[in-house]
Amino acid sequence: MREIAVVAFSQSACVADIGAVNEVELIMPQLQAVYAQVGLNSAQDVDFVCSGSCDYLQGAAFAFVAGVDALGAVPPLKESHVEMDAAWALYEAVLKIRTGHADSALLYGFGKSSPGELPAVLSQRLDPYYLAPLWLDTVSLAALQARMLLDSGSITESDMAAVVSRSRQNAQANPLAQLAGDVGVAALLQDDYLLAPLRRGDCAPVSDGAAAMIIATVEQARRWGVPYVRLTGIDQRIESHNPCMRDLTDSVSTRQAAAAAGVHEAALDVAEIYAPFSHQEIILTRALGLDEATVVNPSGGVLAGNLMMASGLARVGEVFQRIVNGDARRGVAHATSGPCLQHNLVAVLEGA
Amino acid sequence: MAITEKLSQEFELGFTYTRSTGPVVGRFLTGLRDSRVLGIRGSDGRVLVPPPEYDPATAAALSDWVEVGQEGTVVSWCWVSEPRASHPLQQPFAWVMVRLDGADVPMIHCLQASSAEAVSTGGRVRVAWVAEPRGHITDIRCFVPVPGGAS
Incomplete structure (x- = not known):
């Protein structure tokens, strides 16, 4: 089975209310940070992109599609989304790489929870x-x-x-x-x-923010020449x-x-x-x-x-x-x- | 220029279409309309209330209906001192997990009580119905403590 390497990670600060900053503006700095850690130019330099978010936070069906704007004007060829935490986007990407359909993947998750009443919003799930x-x-x-x-x-x-x-x-x-x-x-x-x-x-605070990660096969990580974790x-x-x-x-x-x-x-x-x-x-x-x-x-x-x-x-x-x-x-x-x-x-x- | 204005818009959350609740959920909700609480027996023999359509362990379709009591025992509870606008009761209340008599699995609903001190694990409670049930989980207006019930 192909070995997986984590090569880059970035997370925004946890902010109680980020104000008028939108989801794309939350995501983009994290994407730029992980591109920089690996030396990539854009999402075009990885084989697969997968995100995690919750449309209930934005209160609109398919709201996650807007997040793809953070990837730039040219959308990725292989792209997916989970209506879940981006840890499950990682899981999907691991399967994609292990089954040989990709050698590298970009993952991101985002949530702007402040506009709603988060505990009540989540009750509707x-x-x-x-x-x-x-x-x-x-x-x-x-x-x-x-x-x-x-x-x-x-x-x-x-x-x-x-x-x-x-x-x-x-x-x-x-x-x-x-x-x-x-x-x-x-x-x-x-x-x-x-x-x-x-x-x-005893209760986690309500926070706005985003995180991003890049994973790859161990071989790809070595080609990139960056420190990695298996x-x-x-x-x-x-x-x-x-x-x-x-x-x-x-x-x-x-x-x-x-x-x-x-x-x-x-x-x-x-x-x-x-x-x-x-x-x-x-x-x-x-x-x-x-x-x-x-x-x-x-x-x-x-x-x-x-x-x-x-x-x-x-x-x-x-x-x-x-x-x-x-x-x-x-x-x-x-x-x-x-x-x-x-x-x-x-x-x-x-x-x- | 700092952008600080947030746009807002009225939005009604709900199904934008008509749908059937099916033979299991529908029968349970119809029972509520008739002021009865129905459970269903799972593959392990346990009586499950509210009834799932499929067995949680074997995924077999379930159909062995059992009417359960309208009194039960508090399995867990918490005290909502500041109800949200969306909550079913607007005075301070408890959420309770209640194992109805004849059921093996508790259900969650609200409990109207004078204070947190009036609620306890093991306490006895009973269903209080709305005046005009319509086949909805909120036909159970709330639970109320059973006078003299062990607590």
């Missing part, structure tokens, strides 16, 4: 007869999940606050983060509930769309994806986990089987800034950058989609 008519928002769904964990005794509110505290502290070293600072567990626990049992800090495993699994049909205190699909991606075949130095709510980081850390030897979310994770439809790809990018910089040798990246961790993707990256 639930099933259209039983849940969407109730406008059951994402924060409420996560709160139901957190309550089950608290009731089961497997976590405490202090455990949740500890996740938030570490996120804020790690984010101080991340210039792209939206929320960073030195805030302790006791202070976090004094905050009022936003939606009990969740406090505001993507040695990637897998994704999905569970029922009905949260009541699942064990919400676990993430079975993450366990399955981690096993299939070969997460535990060697030690892990770093993990970047897409947990939009603090208690979900605990579920996912357990599902991924991580221990103290692995540094979790050194970027601060998405509790420090959450680019809808790009944060999953950015988790892969964060691990890529840490390995390229020599801070880690092997790491795992996780992406999630859907209510209460319905759909999960796990990728393993290793130094060349």
